[in-house]
Structure formats: structure tokens, C-alpha cells
Amino acid sequence: MSATKWAGFATACLLVTTSAASSLTQAATAPAPVAQMVLRVVKTPTSGPSREVATADVELAVGESKQLMFAASASLCESSIGGTLNRFGAPGHVWTVRFTLMSAQTDRIAVDVDTERQDDGAPGTRRAVRHLILTEGAPHVLDFVESSTPACAANLLIELSAAMVESATGAPQLLRYDLWLAHRDASGREWTRHEVRTAPEGIRSEFRFEPLQWSTLALMPALKIDDVVEEHVFGSLRGRIVNGGQLELSISTSRRLVHGRGSTGEESGTKVFTAGPGEAIALELPAAAGGSAATSAAGARTLLNYQELFKGHTTAVVLAVNPLQGDKR
Amino acid sequence: MNAEWAGALSRLTDGEPADAELVADALESREMRQLLVDYVRLRAAVRDDRPDPSAAFYARMRGALGSRRPPLIDRRTSLRVAAALALAVLLTGLGVEGWRHWREDTPPHPARVLRFDASEWTAAGRSGS
Numbered sequence: 001m002s003a004t005k006w007a008g009f010a011t012a013c014l015l016v017t018t019s020a021a022s023s024l025t026q027a028a029t030a031p032a033p034v035a036q037m038v039l040r041v042v043k044t045p046t047s048g049p050s051r052e053v054a055t056a057d058v059e060l061a062v063g064e065s066k067q068l069m070f071a072a073s074a075s076l077c078e079s080s081i082g083g084t085l086n087r088f089g090a091p092g093h094v095w096t097v098r099f100t101l102m103s104a105q106t107d108r109i110a111v112d113v114d115t116e117r118q119d120d121g122a123p124g125t126r127r128a129v130r131h132l133i134l135t136e137g138a139p140h141v142l143d144f145v146e147s148s149t150p151a152c153a154a155n156l157l158i159e160l161s162a163a164m165v166e167s168a169t170g171a172p173q174l175l176r177y178d179l180w181l182a183h184r185d186a187s188g189r190e191w192t193r194h195e196v197r198t199a200p201e202g203i204r205s206e207f208r209f210e211p212l213q214w215s216t217l218a219l220m221p222a223l224k225i226d227d228v229v230e231e232h233v234f235g236s237l238r239g240r241i242v243n244g245g246q247l248e249l250s251i252s253t254s255r256r257l258v259h260g261r262g263s264t265g266e267e268s269g270t271k272v273f274t275a276g277p278g279e280a281i282a283l284e285l286p287a288a289a290g291g292s293a294a295t296s297a298a299g300a301r302t303l304l305n306y307q308e309l310f311k312g313h314t315t316a317v318v319l320a321v322n323p324l325q326g327d328k329r
Numbered sequence: 330m331n332a333e334w335a336g337a338l339s340r341l342t343d344g345e346p347a348d349a350e351l352v353a354d355a356l357e358s359r360e361m362r363q364l365l366v367d368y369v370r371l372r373a374a375v376r377d378d379r380p381d382p383s384a385a386f387y388a389r390m391r392g393a394l395g396s397r398r399p400p401l402i403d404r405r406t407s408l409r410v411a412a413a414l415a416l417a418v419l420l421t422g423l424g425v426e427g428w429r430h431w432r433e434d435t436p437p438h439p440a441r442v443l444r445f446d447a448s449e450w451t452a453a454g455r456s457g458s
Contacts, residue, residue, distance in 0.1 A: 180435075192435060268451060280440055281441050282442045283445070286450050289452070
């Protein structure tokens with residue numbers, strides 16, 4: 001091998017070593033996501049509001065499995081919760097809940113939950129496996145039991161919630177959320193609202209736009225009804241900085257069309273996606289639906305069909321997120 | 330001095346109507362002829378007098394008042410210019426502020442548009458008035 005070839009070989013080895021080291025460094029700086037599973041027990045007395053009486057949690061990396069146990073007496077007067085159980089009288093009900101974390105990202109935590117329930121006097125064990133995709137902090141009811149006596153409680157329920165565990169290596173970054181509501185009619189005319197929210201990454205932040213008001217006479221003159229329909233758009237959002245400075249975002253958006261003292265009720269949806277800092281993403285809401293009764297100037301009752309009233313209109317929430325410089329907490 | 334003759338000669342040199350008899354009588358007097366000559370000289374001096382100060386006058390005044398120069402614009406003009414500038418600054422500021430708010434209130438052009446699928450969009454109970 002000539003000197004030139006040796007030099008080339010050495011350079012190639014150096015490049016391979018450098019890139020491998022770089023990959024290892026990146027892997028080291030991007031810790032695997034960890035999620036926290038929280039088991040919560042809510043007791044409802046025979047007279048009074050429900051209240052939380054026990055809680056326990058475990059932290060899991062993706063692929064990892066851990067379990068929690070909960071036991072209660074048949075009267076629900078005594079209970080115990082944790083990785084293992086404290087001894088008390090005669091437990092009427094014992095639950096063993098085993099979690100296996102399948103994947104974890106902002107507001108989309110996939111976990112397999114294997115629940116075993118053993119009731120005093122009942123033959124065998126009841127077992128159920130659920131494959132859940134949970135939004136952070138939103139509870140999922142696992143089981144329910146009634147008391148044998150109304151002395152301490154009428155019943156209790158066991159619920160599960162999940163949350164991402166923030167990296168311990170760095171303080172959470174403050175994020176600035178710029179949100180716009182953009183409503184465009186069939187002719188392209190646009191009405192907008194703008195809201196700004198600031199929150200540490202991982203913390204859910206709520207937003208609510210000033211309602212847009214629509215004259216039914218302007219929307220559909222043929223109806224000869226001079227009323228106002230208000231469009232309320234609101235929701236909440238959460239963001240985290242992930243590898244490479246990209247932002248993992250979760251936004252829940254709700255819309256309510258209000259006419260007089262009635263409304264269409266709440267329509268809502270959640271999107272989880274990734275965006276670059278400052279990258280504007282539009283979330284287009286489905287077309288308006290539903291309707292409400294209205295009275296014309298002549299006194300005739302008619303139905304305001306929102307699909308017809310807002311035909312050709314589009315409503316979108318535009319979101320741009322930027323980490324605030326120099327605002328590490 | 331005969332006042333009537335002197336008055337007639339004064340009116341004559343001022344170009345006003347004068348009594349010819351009085352002028353004729355006055356010119357018989359040596360004193361009145363001398364007065365007429367004085368009137369003519371005075372008229373010439375007045376005619377040659379310039380309304381603006383001479384350059385020499387300005388030079389003398391500058392010397393007397395130090396280095397003060399005659400103002401290029403008067404005080405009223407200065408106030409008007411200052412007011413116009415203040416108004417221009419105010420309007421510019423309002424324009425910039427309005428533009429900034431307009432920019433903030435107008436959503437940026439989205440890089441991506443995400444739409445909710447039917448499975449992602451749920452409706453709660455409905456009620457109408």
C-alpha cells in the first residue's frame with residue numbers, strides 16, 4: 001500500500017470514528033422519554049362530594065414494566081396503595097395494575113395496562129388488559145366498586161393518568177405561543193383574532209379568542225332574520241423542545257356557536273405534531289354544523305342551519321411557537 | 330419771513346397747487362429766493378435717500394453688536410417648523426405602531442395546514458334557542 005493510500009485509509013478511519021463518537025454524544029444528550037403513571041382512588045361518600053383518598057405513581061421508560069397495587073376493605077373504610085401493600089384487617093378487594101410503556105410523546109402516551117382484581121369470596125381473579133393512548137393529565141377510569149355498607153363510602157373508583165417526566169438535566173424552557181383565529185368567508189374576506197401565551201415547556205396553557213360575531217341578516221339576507229351568531233373558539237396547548245430544537249406540540253381546540261341563549265354545544269379535537277421554532281402551522285376546523293331556532297321579523301319560526309349559514313367559510317387556528325431567549329428557569 | 334410766500338413756495342416744490350401771484354411776489358424777495366433753493370435741495374436729498382440700510386451701515390452695526398448675525402428665519406417661522414416636525418414624528422409613530430399591531434393581528438402564512446379528521450373531532454350535546 002502506498003503512502004497516499006495509507007493516508008486515505010487513516011482519514012476514512014478518522015471520519016468513521018468521529019461520526020460514531022458524534023452519534024454517541026447525540027444519543028447521550030437525548031435521553032429516552034420517561035412517563036409517569038399515576039393511580040388515583042376517588043371515594044364517594046353517601047352524602048357529600050367525591051374526593052381523592054389515595055394515590056401512587058411509578059416512572060417508566062419505553063419498554064419498561066412496573067406495577068402498583070391497591071386494596072380496600074369491603075366497607076371501603078380501610079385501604080392501602082403502593083408497590084406493595086400494608087396489612088390491614090380483611091381486604092375485600094385487591095387490585096394489581098401492571099403498566100408497560102409502549103411509547104411516550106407529548107400528550108400521546110401509549111401504555112398497556114394489565115389489571116387483576118381479586119374480590120373476597122369471589123372465585124378466581126378477574127383480569128383485563130387495555131391498550132391505552134393517554135393525553136397527559138387526563139384520567140382514565142380503570143374500575144369501580146360499591147361499598148358493602150354506607151358507613152364510610154357509597155363507592156370508589158380507580159383511575160389512571162399519565163404525564164411525561166421532564167428531563168432532569170435542564171431547566172424547562174419558556175415558550176411563547178402566538179395564536180391567531182382566522183375566519184374566512186366564501187369571498188375570501190378574513191376576520192382575525194390574536195392571543196399570546198407564555199408557559200414553561202411541558203405545562204399546558206389555555207387560550208380563548210374574543211368571539212367573532214355574525215349577523216344572520218348579512219350571512220343570509222333571504223332569511224329576513226336579524227340575529228347574531230357568535231363563534232367562540234378556545235382550547236389549550238402544550239409544547240416541549242425535543243431533539244434538534246424541534247418543538248413537539250399538542251393543541252386541543254374547541255368551537256361553540258352561540259345564538260341567543262342556546263349553543264351548538266362544544267365541538268373539539270386534539271392534534272399532536274412537530275414544528276420548527278417560529279414555524280406557522282394552521283389547524284383548520286371542520287365546517288360548522290348544527291343549528292338553532294330563530295324568529296323572523298314577521299314572527300315565523302325557522303331553523304338556522306349553520307352548515308348553510310356558513311357555507312364556504314373556513315375557520316383555522318394558526319400557531320407559531322418560539323423559545324424565549326435567555327429565559328431558562 | 331412772510332409766511333404766505335413761504336407756504337406758496339413750499340406747495341410749489343411739493344407739486345401742490347400754488348397761487349401764482351403769491352409765488353411771483355415771493356420771488357421778488359431775496360430771502361424767499363434763498364428759501365426756494367433750500368426747498369429744492371431738501372427735495373433732492375429726500376429723493377436720493379435709500380430705504381434700505383447700506384452695507385456700510387450693516388458693517389458698523391455688526392461691529393457695534395459683536396458677532397450677532399441677522400436671523401435667517403424669524404421666531405414665528407421657527408415655531409411653525411418645530412410644530413410641523415413634532416406632528417410628523419407623532420404621525421410617523423402612530424403609523425409604525427398601527428403597522429406593528431396590524432402585523433401582529435394578521436396571521437403569518439402557514440407553512441402547513443392540518444385538518445381534523447372526523448375521528449379527531451367530537452361534538453358534545455347540542456341545544457338551540
